[in-house]
Amino acid sequence: MFASEGNFYARWRSHCRAADFLHDESNPPAERLLQAIWQHQRIRRDGLQTSASAALRVLHPGFASAGGGPDFCGAVIQFAGEAPRSGDVEIDLRAANWRAHGHDRNPRFQNVLLHVVWDDAPPAANGPAVLSLKNILDAPLAELGLALESEPSDVLPEALRGQCSAPLRDLESGPLAALLRQAATVRFENKAAQFRARARGAGWEQTLWENLFRALGYRHNAWPMQTLAESRSRWMPADAAPFALQARLLGLSGLLPPDLTRTRRGADTYVRRIWDSWWRERDTFSDCALPRAVWTFHGLRPANHPQRRLALAAHWLASANLLQKLESWGVSDLPDRALPRSLLEILQIGRDDFWSWHWTFQSPRLKRPQPLLGASRVTDLAVNVVLPWLWIRAGAGGNAALQKQIERRYFAWPPAGDNSVLRLARQRLLGATRRRVLQTAAAQQGLIQIVRDFCARSNALCRQCRFPELARDFVASEKKFETGSTVANA
Ligand code: SF4
Numbered sequence: 001m002f003a004s005e006g007n008f009y010a011r012w013r014s015h016c017r018a019a020d021f022l023h024d025e026s027n028p029p030a031e032r033l034l035q036a037i038w039q040h041q042r043i044r045r046d047g048l049q050t051s052a053s054a055a056l057r058v059l060h061p062g063f064a065s066a067g068g069g070p071d072f073c074g075a076v077i078q079f080a081g082e083a084p085r086s087g088d089v090e091i092d093l094r095a096a097n098w099r100a101h102g103h104d105r106n107p108r109f110q111n112v113l114l115h116v117v118w119d120d121a122p123p124a125a126n127g128p129a130v131l132s133l134k135n136i137l138d139a140p141l142a143e144l145g146l147a148l149e150s151e152p153s154d155v156l157p158e159a160l161r162g163q164c165s166a167p168l169r170d171l172e173s174g175p176l177a178a179l180l181r182q183a184a185t186v187r188f189e190n191k192a193a194q195f196r197a198r199a200r201g202a203g204w205e206q207t208l209w210e211n212l213f214r215a216l217g218y219r220h221n222a223w224p225m226q227t228l229a230e231s232r233s234r235w236m237p238a239d240a241a242p243f244a245l246q247a248r249l250l251g252l253s254g255l256l257p258p259d260l261t262r263t264r265r266g267a268d269t270y271v272r273r274i275w276d277s278w279w280r281e282r283d284t285f286s287d288c289a290l291p292r293a294v295w296t297f298h299g300l301r302p303a304n305h306p307q308r309r310l311a312l313a314a315h316w317l318a319s320a321n322l323l324q325k326l327e328s329w330g331v332s333d334l335p336d337r338a339l340p341r342s343l344l345e346i347l348q349i350g351r352d353d354f355w356s357w358h359w360t361f362q363s364p365r366l367k368r369p370q371p372l373l374g375a376s377r378v379t380d381l382a383v384n385v386v387l388p389w390l391w392i393r394a395g396a397g398g399n400a401a402l403q404k405q406i407e408r409r410y411f412a413w414p415p416a417g418d419n420s421v422l423r424l425a426r427q428r429l430l431g432a433t434r435r436r437v438l439q440t441a442a443a444q445q446g447l448i449q450i451v452r453d454f455c456a457r458s459n460a461l462c463r464q465c466r467f468p469e470l471a472r473d474f475v476a477s478e479k480k481f482e483t484g485s486t487v488a489n490a
Helices: 008-021 031-039 141-148 165-169 173-202 204-216 222-230 242-253 265-281 306-318 322-331 336-347 375-396 400-412 420-430 432-438 441-453 467-489
Strands: 056-060 072-079 085-092 112-117 129-132
Touching: 031 072, 031 085, 031 141, 072 112, 165 420, 165 467, 173 204, 173 375, 173 400, 173 432, 173 441, 173 467, 204 222, 204 306, 204 322, 204 375, 222 242, 222 306, 242 265, 242 306, 322 336, 322 375, 322 400, 336 375, 336 400, 375 400, 375 441, 400 441, 420 432, 420 441, 432 441
Parallel strands: 085 112, 112 129
Antiparallel strands: 056 072, 072 085
């Protein structure tokens, strides 16, 4: 018996919401509710069976994915007579949607182990095993709807937190920040060491360009962007205007549309001009051209489309003194709070006749011009490229004072925008309440480093992960330090 049962608020809430969850055979629940049921495992977990009557155990439901592809990634499922397997889970209302939604042809769904559906139809031919939720819920659907509707879909239930979250909870904010700072230092120095290794063969300037391009590729297109930059000495003219460089880069990338839209005059005029320039030189540069197939577009926001990023890179390349500006910025005497804006001023470009008004070749003209570079991208460029490059260069030149200044900037830089890696890491490792410790970009970088070093080498069950041990040792060393200080101060 719950105290809230006779409660006025609870009665009204349930009265208002009940209609949303009433359903019959012809009116199945919303897919979002099925996802919440799966994430919170509100099912009778004993004796689960696929629609082909094979027993299975859900050892971990996986993590809700935000970037397109299957709904849950990294689930751990054990089918009868098999060892546990890690893979993805797709949630759908009907088993037939596997084919109807084209998952059977989509390479991003290749790793799906289980298709979780509402109905109890058999699996599609060559499709994954199917688990029907309809008859295995642990409470009536209306009750589940009320219980889960206010749970944000991207919040990880407490029971699914990582094994390190307990020892990390024992750390006060100060020591936790210190641990993240140490991990962030490792990340920064690793990047810098990579830059130094590349610079030995390619030179400092080329190393900077390759990594600027790579950062512009974001997560999905880092490699094609870097590959284009690697052949820069082949295609970079001694002197060229932004438009000529855009034509060359877009042509080299394989991202030029083969046809005109025939409906958007502005876009067609621009595409025609680009092709006029590119067709004359494409044979000359065929050895460094890329096929369109190397680019990833799925789950990409239009603002991050590689066509747009290449247009921005063309402006940077056409500006003869970008490097000098970055170097001067590195040695300048700026207060910490002025850092992001001052770097944005260097990297932002003036208005582009086409790209300030269009996200991509195909998109309609925007009502208002949009900058080609946003503030959050500047933070990514700063912590991943500009600062480590300036730091290792200063180190190579024996300038320890400048290295200190760059380090200070790195640790003072305000946080970047949230992303799916950070969101999940925060919840798995820190729990939603400890967001305060991520108040700098470096703290975020530290958390990402822990994910790369530990989560990426383990699975959703934290199998054989040694980070909890590291965290416990860190807690113990902090306590020892505190005791030592207290005794010393007594
Ligand atoms: S894999 Fe390791 S670092 Fe990642 S959440 Fe689990 S215990 Fe923590």
